[in-house]
Structure formats: C-alpha cells, structure tokens
Amino acid sequence: MDEKVAVVGINYAQGDDLGLTRERLCFQTVKGLLVQLGIDRHAIDSFILASNDFLEGRTISNVFEDGPVGAYLKDETKVEMDGINAVVYGALRILEGSYDTVMVVAHSLCGHQVSPYLQVQYSLDPTYDRQLGLLNELSGAALQARSYLRRNGLDEGWLDQAAARELAAGAANEKVTRPLQGMDEGKVGSSPFLYEPLRELHCYPPTDGACAIVLASAGKARELTDKPVWIKGFGSSIDSYYITHRDLTVSSSAAEAARRAYAMAGITDPEVQIGLAEISGLFAHQTPMLIEALGLAPEGEAPRGFAQGSFGREARLPVNPSGGALSAHPVCATGAVRVAEAFRQLRGEAGAVQAGEPRLAVAHGQDGLCMQQNTVLVLGI
Amino acid sequence: MRNVAIVGVGYCPVFVSKRNDVSIPEMISEAIHNAYLNCGLTPENVDAFTFGNMHTFEGVNMPHLWSIDHLTALGKPIMRIATGGTTGMSAFHCAYYHVASGLYDVVMTITFEKHSEGDAQVGLAGIITPEIMTVLSLGIDLTGGSGMGGLGGGSAGGISFQATSYLHHSGAGIEHIDAQAALERRNAAKNPYAHLKDPECTAEKIAQTPLVSYPIRYGHICPTTDGATVCILASEDKAAKIADKAAWIHAVANCTTDATTGNLIEGLITDPAEQMSCQLAAKRAYERAGIEDPRKEIDLVEIYNGFAHQTLMFLEKLGLCEVGEAHKMLERGETEIDGRLPVNASGGVVSTNSIGTSALNRVTECALQIMGKAEGGHQVPKKVRKALAHGWGGLMQYNTVTILGDAPLKR
Amino acid sequence: MEGLMESYFTPLVPMDFGYQYRLGAYLERYLDGLRERKILGVRCEGCGDVMVPPRMYCGKCRRKLEEWIEVKDRGELVEFTVGHVIMSKGKLSPSDPYIIGLVRLDGATHPLLARIQGVEVSSLRPGMRLRAHWNEAAENDYFVLDHFGPE
Numbered sequence: 001m002d003e004k005v006a007v008v009g010i011n012y013a014q015g016d017d018l019g020l021t022r023e024r025l026c027f028q029t030v031k032g033l034l035v036q037l038g039i040d041r042h043a044i045d046s047f048i049l050a051s052n053d054f055l056e057g058r059t060i061s062n063v064f065e066d067g068p069v070g071a072y073l074k075d076e077t078k079v080e081m082d083g084i085n086a087v088v089y090g091a092l093r094i095l096e097g098s099y100d101t102v103m104v105v106a107h108s109l110c111g112h113q114v115s116p117y118l119q120v121q122y123s124l125d126p127t128y129d130r131q132l133g134l135l136n137e138l139s140g141a142a143l144q145a146r147s148y149l150r151r152n153g154l155d156e157g158w159l160d161q162a163a164a165r166e167l168a169a170g171a172a173n174e175k176v177t178r179p180l181q182g183m184d185e186g187k188v189g190s191s192p193f194l195y196e197p198l199r200e201l202h203c204y205p206p207t208d209g210a211c212a213i214v215l216a217s218a219g220k221a222r223e224l225t226d227k228p229v230w231i232k233g234f235g236s237s238i239d240s241y242y243i244t245h246r247d248l249t250v251s252s253s254a255a256e257a258a259r260r261a262y263a264m265a266g267i268t269d270p271e272v273q274i275g276l277a278e279i280s281g282l283f284a285h286q287t288p289m290l291i292e293a294l295g296l297a298p299e300g301e302a303p304r305g306f307a308q309g310s311f312g313r314e315a316r317l318p319v320n321p322s323g324g325a326l327s328a329h330p331v332c333a334t335g336a337v338r339v340a341e342a343f344r345q346l347r348g349e350a351g352a353v354q355a356g357e358p359r360l361a362v363a364h365g366q367d368g369l370c371m372q373q374n375t376v377l378v379l380g381i
Numbered sequence: 382m383r384n385v386a387i388v389g390v391g392y393c394p395v396f397v398s399k400r401n402d403v404s405i406p407e408m409i410s411e412a413i414h415n416a417y418l419n420c421g422l423t424p425e426n427v428d429a430f431t432f433g434n435m436h437t438f439e440g441v442n443m444p445h446l447w448s449i450d451h452l453t454a455l456g457k458p459i460m461r462i463a464t465g466g467t468t469g470m471s472a473f474h475c476a477y478y479h480v481a482s483g484l485y486d487v488v489m490t491i492t493f494e495k496h497s498e499g500d501a502q503v504g505l506a507g508i509i510t511p512e513i514m515t516v517l518s519l520g521i522d523l524t525g526g527s528g529m530g531g532l533g534g535g536s537a538g539g540i541s542f543q544a545t546s547y548l549h550h551s552g553a554g555i556e557h558i559d560a561q562a563a564l565e566r567r568n569a570a571k572n573p574y575a576h577l578k579d580p581e582c583t584a585e586k587i588a589q590t591p592l593v594s595y596p597i598r599y600g601h602i603c604p605t606t607d608g609a610t611v612c613i614l615a616s617e618d619k620a621a622k623i624a625d626k627a628a629w630i631h632a633v634a635n636c637t638t639d640a641t642t643g644n645l646i647e648g649l650i651t652d653p654a655e656q657m658s659c660q661l662a663a664k665r666a667y668e669r670a671g672i673e674d675p676r677k678e679i680d681l682v683e684i685y686n687g688f689a690h691q692t693l694m695f696l697e698k699l700g701l702c703e704v705g706e707a708h709k710m711l712e713r714g715e716t717e718i719d720g721r722l723p724v725n726a727s728g729g730v731v732s733t734n735s736i737g738t739s740a741l742n743r744v745t746e747c748a749l750q751i752m753g754k755a756e757g758g759h760q761v762p763k764k765v766r767k768a769l770a771h772g773w774g775g776l777m778q779y780n781t782v783t784i785l786g787d788a789p790l791k792r
Numbered sequence: 793m794e795g796l797m798e799s800y801f802t803p804l805v806p807m808d809f810g811y812q813y814r815l816g817a818y819l820e821r822y823l824d825g826l827r828e829r830k831i832l833g834v835r836c837e838g839c840g841d842v843m844v845p846p847r848m849y850c851g852k853c854r855r856k857l858e859e860w861i862e863v864k865d866r867g868e869l870v871e872f873t874v875g876h877v878i879m880s881k882g883k884l885s886p887s888d889p890y891i892i893g894l895v896r897l898d899g900a901t902h903p904l905l906a907r908i909q910g911v912e913v914s915s916l917r918p919g920m921r922l923r924a925h926w927n928e929a930a931e932n933d934y935f936v937l938d939h940f941g942p943e
Contacts (some may be wrong), residue, residue, distance in 0.1 A: 016556065016922070018567075019634045019680055032837070035419065038784045039799075048810065052442065052443075053436060053437060053440045053442075053463065053507075054436075055430070057509035057510070057511055057805060058507055058508055058509070058510055058511055059437040059465070059508045060434065060464065060465035060508050060776070061776070062465075062775075063465065063508060063775045063776045063778065064639070064640055066637045066639070066778075067639060067640070071662060072637070072638065073636060073657065073658065075445055075634070075637075076461065076634060076635070076637045076638065077464055077474070077475070077560075077635060078463060078471075079460060079462060080436075080443060080462065080463040081443065081459065081460065081461050082459050085460055085461075088460075089460060089475060089478070090569055091482075092475075092478040092481075092484070093478050093482075095478075095481075095482035096477075096478050096481040096482050096483065097382035097481075097485060098382070098669065103935070104510055111842070114882075115881065115882030115883050115884070116884040117879055117883070117884070118881065119442055119882075119900075120442075120881030121881075121882050122440065122441060122442035122880065123441065123442040123443045123446050123447065124446075124447065126440065126441055126813045127404055127813050127819055128819060128845060128934075129905075131934045132905070132930075132934055134905050134907065135893045135905055135924065137879075138879065139873055139875060139879075139892060141873050142873035142875075143872075143873050145475040145663075147871050148872055148874055150871075150918070176904065177432050181712060192876065193874070193876045194875075194876060194877050195873045195874070195875045195876065195877070196873055196874040196875075196876070197873075199657075219664065220773060226585070235458070236458035236459070237456055237457065237458065238445075238446075238454065238456065238457070238458075238459055239450070239455070239456075240449065240450050240455060240851050240852075240900070241446055241447050241449050241450055241851075242394045242450065242843075244894060244902045244903050244904065244905060245830045245843075245851075245902050246763070248871075253456070253858045256456055260458075260597065264484070303741055312783050342744055367443065367446065368443070369446075370829070372446055372449075373459075375458075380579050393873070399815055400814070400815075402814075403814060403816050403817075404813070404814050404815055404819070405813075405814075405817030405845075406816075406848070407816045407848050410848065424854050437809075439811065440811040440814075441807060449851065450847070450849055450850070450851025451848060451849045451851070453854045454800075455851045455852060455854075495814075497812075497814075498811055498813050498814060499811045499812075500810070500811075510805065511805055514803060514805040515803045515805075518804075519803075519873075520804040543923055556876070639873060782831065
C-alpha cells in the first residue's frame with residue numbers, strides 16, 4: 001500500500017499497578033498525546049476504542065470511556081479484540097475517505113484490578129470446554145509448548161532461555177515499569193510450575209496499560225509530524241476454535257495474516273526486507289513460533305537462535321527489543337503497544353532499547369487460545 | 382471512496398423468545414446459510430467478516446472465537462465489534478468501511494443474540510453495576526436519593542424520564558404511545574421475522590397493559606428475542622455481478638454524547654430526550670448523502686425503538702418532521718405501511734429485540750424494502766428510493782444512522 | 793488536582809451471573825451416548841475427518857455434518873501436560889499434580905482432551921495406548937467418561 005495512512009503519534013504506559021482509574025488512565029494517555037501533537041480533541045475525526053467488557057466489569061464499557069478520551073459529540077466505536085485490530089479499523093476509516101484523523105485507544109487494568117484469565121476462560125465453549133473444566137489459557141498453552149519442544153528437539157531449559165531473553169530486554173525498556181532486573185535463566189527456571197512445562201515466568205504477566213495512537217491521512221500526516229510512519233500493509237486470519245484440530249506446533253493463522261500483510265505491503269522476502277519485529281508472544285515458546293510463522297527466519301532456526309540471542313538489539317533483525325508481552329501484557333492494549341514500540345524504533349526514538357535503524361517493521365497481535373486469531377501490520381518510514 | 386451495496390440479507394428462520402433447539406453457533410449458522418442462499422454467493426466469495434453481539438447476555442467473551450467453525454470464516458479476517466444497542470449497525474458500518482476502503486470486495490456482517498440463555502436485566506444493569514456497588518459499599522442508601530427513579534425498573538426507569546420529557550416537548554399524550562405500539566404490533570404481524578405479532582392490535586388493547594413507570598406501559602416495551610441476522614456487502618463492480626437488485630449505502634454516521642447518568646443519586650441527568658447525538662449523526666449522514674431536504678427525500682424509515690415512544694421521538698430528532706409533528710403524522714396515518722412515510726413497517730425493535738441484531742435489522746429491513754423483497758405483506762406499496770435506518774444504544778447516548786438508496790450515489 | 797488522587801479506594805465487586813446454555817442436538821446426542829458407554833462422533837463427507845465430540849459444521853469444508861460414527865473407547869496419547877494449579881473464575885489456586893492429555897481414539901481423526909489417571913508421569917509417552925474409564929454413577933453427564941488410563 002502506498003503512503004495513504006500514517007501513524008503520527010503515540011502515547012502509552014504499562015505497569016503492575018498504575019494507580020489510576022480506567023477513566024483517568026484513558027484521559028491522561030489521550031491528553032498526553034494531544035499535547036505532544038499540539039492539537040486538541042477537535043482535530044480528531046473518529047475514535048476507535050479497544051477494551052473488553054469482561055475485563056472492565058461492565059457491559060458496553062465504552063459508555064464511560066467516551067468522555068475521558070475526548071469523543072463527546074463525536075464519532076466513536078469499539079472493537080472488542082486486541083488493540084492492533086483497532087489500528088487496522090482506523091486505517092480502513094481513513095482509506096474510505098471521510099476522515100483525516102483517527103484516535104485509537106486501547107487499555108485494561110489487568111495488573112491489579114481483575115483476573116485476566118477470565119477473558120479467555122469466558123471465551124471458551126460454554127457447552128463443553130467450560131463444563132469439563134480441563135481447558136484454559138494455561139493448560140492449552142502448556143500442551144502447545146510441550147508439542148513445540150518435542151517437535152523441535154528442545155528441552156525445558158530452552159523455555160527458560162527464551163523467556164530470559166525477553167525479560168532482559170524488558171528490563172532495559174523504560175516504558176515497562178516493572179521490576180524485571182535479575183530475571184535471568186536461573187530465576188525463570190526456578191519459578192513454580194503452572195502446567196508443565198510452563199512455569200510462572202514462562203507466562204505473560206498481566207499488567208495495567210493504555211496505548212493511544214493517532215492515525216492520519218497522507219496530507220494531514222505531514223501537517224502533524226515530519227516523521228510519519230506509514231502503514232504499508234496489514235492482514236488478519238483465524239484458526240479453528242478446536243485446538244485438537246490444529247497442529248499446535250505452528251501458528252497457521254499467524255502465517256496467513258503475515259502473508260496477507262506482506263502482499264499488501266509488496267514484501268516478497270520478509271527475512272531480508274523487514275528490519276525489526278514487535279511480536280505479541282504471550283508464553284516463552286510463542287515468540288520463536290511466531291518468528292517462524294511471520295517468515296522472519298528459516299524453518300527450525302528460530303528457536304535456538306532466539307534463545308542464543310540472535311534476535312537481540314544488535315542483530316540484523318531485532319525481535320521484541322521492547323521486551324514483548326512476556327515483560328508486560330496490558331490485555332487488549334498489547335498489540336497496540338507493539339505498534340507503538342515499532343513506531344518509535346522506526347523514528348529512532350527508542351532511547352535505551354533502540355535497535356539499529358530499521359526502515360520496515362512488523363507488529364503483531366493475537367486473540368484466543370493458543371494464538372487462534374492473529375493480526376499483522378507492516379510499518380515503514 | 383467507492384460505492385458499497387447490500388447484496389444479500391439472511392435471517393434465522395424465526396425470531397422467538399427461546400430457541401431451545403440450537404446452540405449459539407448453530408443458530409448463527411442458520412442466518413449465514415440463508416444469506417448465501419438469498420444472493421447466490423458461496424463462502425469462497427467472501428473476503429472478510431465483521432461480527433457483533435452483546436456478550437453479557439450470553440456470558441461468552443468474543444463469541445466469534447468459539448463459533449468460527451460454524452461461520453464459514455476460517456482463515457479469513459474477522460473483526461468483532463461491541464457497542465451496546467447499536468452493535469448491529471456498528472458491525473455493519475465496520476463492514477462498510479472494509480469495502481469502501483478499497484481493500485475488500487465482499488464482506489459479511491454477522492450479528493446475533495440469544496437472550497434465553499441469560500438474564501436480560503443482568504446484561505442491562507451491568508452497565509452501571511460498578512457505580513451501584515461502590516455506592517452500596519460506602520453505605521449510601523440508594524433509595525433515599527431522588528435519582529433512584531433513574532435506576533428503578535432496570536432500563537425502564539431512565540426511559541420513563543425520556544418518555545415524559547418527549548411528551549412534554551411535543552404535546553403528545555400517552556394515548557399516542559399506545560397507538561404507536563399498536564401500529565408496530567400490527568406491522569409485525571406482516572413480518573415473518575418478527576417476534577411479537579398482533580394483527581388486531583389497537584391502542585385500547587395496549588392501554589390495558591399494566592403501567593411500569595409512567596408513561597411506560599408493559600405494552601410499550603420490547604421483548605427479548607433469540608435471533609441472528611446476516612448482511613452481505615459488496616463493492617460496486619462486484620455488486621453488479623452478484624445481484625439484480627441491491628440497496629446502496631449513501632452514508633453512514635455515528636455520534637456519542639455523555640452517558641446519561643450524571644449524578645445518579647441526586648437525579649441530575651442530561652435530558653434523555655434531547656438525543657443530541659441523534660441530531661448530529663443524522664445531520665452528518667444527510668450531508669454525506671447529499672440530502673438537502675430529508676423530509677422530501679427520505680421515503681421510508683426504520684427507527685430503533687426499544688420503547689414505543691421512541692419511534693415518535695426519534696422521528697423528530699432525525700429531522701424528519703418538526704417537534705410536535707410526529708404524533709400528528711401518526712394520527713393522520715402517514716406512517717402506516719401504505720402511508721406517505723412508512724415508519725417501522727417491520728414492527729421495529731419494540732416487536733423484535735435480539736439486541737445484537739436489532740440495529741442491523743433496521744438496515745436490512747430498509748434494504749429489503751428498497752429491493753422489493755420484504756416478505757409476509759409488510760413490503761410498502763410506494764417505490765422506495767431512499768431509506769434511513771437508525772440505531773440507538775449505550776446508556777441512552779449512542780446514535781448511528783445509515784442512509785440507503787436504490788442506486789449508487791453519484792460522487 | 794493531584795491531591796484528589798490520594799483518596800481513591802477500590803471496592804470489591806463480586807458478581808455472579810447464572811446462564812443456561814442450549815447444547816444443541818449434536819452435543820446432546822453425544823452426552824446421551826456416554827451414558828451408554830458409547831463415544832459418538834460425526835464424519836465430514838468433504839474431508840473424511842471424524843470429529844469427537846460431534847458438532848454441526850466442519851469449519852474447513854464448511855459442510856454440515858450428518859454422518860454419525862461410533863468410535864472406540866481406546867486410543868493413543870498424543871500429548872499431555874501436568875497441572876499444578878486449578879483455574880476457577882479466572883483465578884489460580886494450587887493443586888496436587890494431575891495429568892490432562894490429548895487422546896486420539898481409534899476411529900477418530902482428532903484427539904479428545906481428557907484427564908489421565910493411573911499412569912506414572914515418567915512413563916507417559918506419545919503413542920502409548922490408553923482406554924476410557926467410566927463413572928456411570930456421575931450425576932453430571934460430562935463426567936460419565938471419567939478419565940483415560942491403562943488398557
């Protein structure tokens with residue numbers, strides 16, 4: 001896709017307990033971004049929210065988010081999925097032609113206010129899986145992890161290494177306000193088992209977080225910033241609900257989502273052309289799986305490479321210099337945060353976690369059990 | 382920007398209180414199957430999907446994840462939208478933007494609700510449960526405040542404020558609400574996909590139903606229904622190949638105002654009959670559709686009316702008549718199926734309410750009227766060139782508007 | 793303005809809603825079958841896959857499933873995990889270790905998720921043969937097929 005829609009500004013925060021109500025968090029995040037861009041809420045034509053009623057504890061949760069995000073008497077709608085999809089919807093609205101600017105706001109307070117596992121538990125089949133009580137987000141991920149280890153000839157220590165890589169990156173990221181120092185392989189490997197082989201530190205930490213992103217049409221983008229980050233392409237795909245029907249060792253819907261995104265972006269050799277990836281891997285085995293699904297490494301090379309640090313900040317193709325979702329998972333906002341992190345990397349504004357000078361980046365978000373639904377965005381500067 | 386058409390509509394076979402024979406995914410698959418049948422498309426033809434419903438009513442989060450294998454959508458993009466009462470139209474608008482963006486040619490909107498599996502009051506009260514619980518846990522006595530009226534009777538409490546204000550400003554009386562409800566139940570009797578049907582309904586019959594909270598009678602209130610509705614949209618080039626008749630989208634608009642609670646306890650709330658967001662959404666939609674005089678150009682309307690007075694109230698707020706005029710139009714028979722401006726020929730939400738579908742049904746009904754495909758006797762005799770579909774929800778604050786035409790808009 | 797933030801408090805709001813789900817004809821027939829120690833599945837005419845538990849649609853082929861098949865009550869272990877926590881209403885609580893696994897029954901295409909008992913964790917291996925152990929006294933239909941264990 002040519003330069004038609006750009007990300008012009010971002011503002012986000014993540015932490016175990018941001019000490020704010022939802023309304024205050026949304027307000028501050030949006031206000032901070034408006035101030036940054038030197039505009040007020042009237043410069044925004046449309047608002048797309050991403051939140052989840054089960055996590056908000058109320059029906060139609062966007063009812064009380066409208067005021068704080070500045071949508072009063074304006075066009076507003078809500079996507080109830082990972083925030084990366086709200087970014088895609090925002091792009092569609094701008095492409096349609098009626099809007100020049102869209103504000104995307106994704107958030108949740110999973111760090112301290114609500115049991116985050118609820119949102120996946122309540123997405124399970126109420127007529128069967130919920131009745132049997134065996135399948136949940138963790139047991140599903142564990143079955144997937146074990147299958148993946150077995151297929152690739154990896155031992156459980158590999159999970160510790162993979163997790164430690166992400167946590168070390170997160171520790172260096174000032175946008176992750178969590179105590180991640182010292183979370184090395186040993187620490188990870190001695191955290192308690194949840195469902196073998198997954199230990200506590202192999203699994204995402206649910207956190208508080210909000211992410212606001214402003215998208216703009218080509219003309220407007222250049223007014224708002226001298227470094228617009230263009231949305232080159234996006235794609236989304238979904239696997240069968242039944243994990244028993246899927247080959248759990250690959251994420252076919254992530255591969256399909258990437259294929260569609262690359263086709264739209266005109267990318268024929270992602271391994272060579274993509275300069276950076278921000279991927280929402282929720283468990284230690286997922287980021288390496290997704291690296292392969294996104295075509296960013298030859299098959300079979302990602303797991304060992306990832307554990308050994310071949311996708312670190314100095315690599316040719318850094319993956320998750322932000323620390324990824326394993327360092328902070330503000331459910332619903334996570335995919336949007338990946339977009340925000342890719343944005344600042346492309347503009348050379350990532351400070352301590354700047355990973356080279358990428359020109360093209362990939363951002364990824366997921367929903368559902370064992371990465372059932374995936375969305376991939378290609379961004380370029 | 383390119384023109385987008387509705388090429389197919391699919392309803393599940395019946396809209397009733399309880400579909401005991403099917404699970405949620407099975408019920409949705411019926412409407413999908415019918416949509417394909419009605420326009421001759423197959424799943425291979427569909428590029429993307431949007432999905433909407435209000436999950437508190439079934440207690441299933443993101444039900445598109447669980448139902449996906451029943452939705453003919455494996456492998457494809459599917460976006461989930463949830464915005465309360467307006468969900469059906471919001472999901473439809475999302476599909477519109479998919480096609481209008483130029484990136485997808487054929488997109489399906491899927492909506493449903495299976496109220497029989499949950500408790501409707503729970504779903505509705507769930508909007509302000511945190512506020513109520515906070516107030517209770519602080520030891521504040523809710524019954525002492527004058528705002529208690531806003532909470533009384535679930536959503537009927539705030540609604541009675543709205544109805545009273547509407548009657549005050551328009552000069553209409555409760556007898557007009559009775560008459561409107563009766564008209565919609567009679568219309569519903571001619572719609573095979575409606576829930577509450579009464580071909581012999583009269584204002585007097587409605588007036589005999591118990592008062593819930595003045596001026597809202599039991600007979601003015603929508604039912605809870607199990608149902609699913611599917612709509613297929615296509616780009617201009619594709620539409621020409623698919624459908625001999627299509628309904629063209631001329632404009633979509635959406636607006637929100639503040640959540641109409643204000644200070645719950647003291648009863649200081651925004652006038653819920655003002656519906657500024659409806660006035661603004663309609664204005665934006667008319668501008669986008671190039672409509673200068675909606676009262677002359679709109680041939681048919683489908684209004685989101687969970688409560689019968691809302692048909693009259695929104696007719697005014699949408700700018701389709703002067704304030705104080707709607708109930709007079711009703712008296713003169715202008716809003717009947719064979720009238721000058723048929724309103725809710727389908728029977729409206731007050732006759733059929735499976736919430737996820739309710740706002741989409743307003744669009745599909747307008748589309749069917751334009752295409753001349755409304756069944757059961759509720760097809761209006763006049764030629765429908767332009768129609769307006771309206772959706773409403775949230776905490777009385779969301780309004781969505783869609784304007785459809787019988788030919789593509791000249792841009 | 794900042795001073796106001798110090799007076800926040802977080803009330804606990806326990807909410808418990810009851811729902812009654814319709815299973816649909818396919819699952820109902822499956823559960824009836826369990827009472828007779830039968831494990832029923834449906835076969836897709838498009839791809840030939842046999843789904844257990846049965847359902848109305850094959851997502852891959854987008855076909856309605858009409859052909860009922862009874863599969864065997866024994867099969868092979870595909871994968872397993874040992875749980876050390878129980879999840880209830882989204883919260884975790886510790887548990888004595890228990891095994892859940894995917895068991896592909898003879899005649900079915902895809903595995904079934906079930907508890908595994910009576911086997912040492914150290915001897916669990918994909919490919920090993922297991923069979924269903926029944927509990928006809930279970931009041932809850934879902935637990936009539938109690939677990940998979942040694943043949």
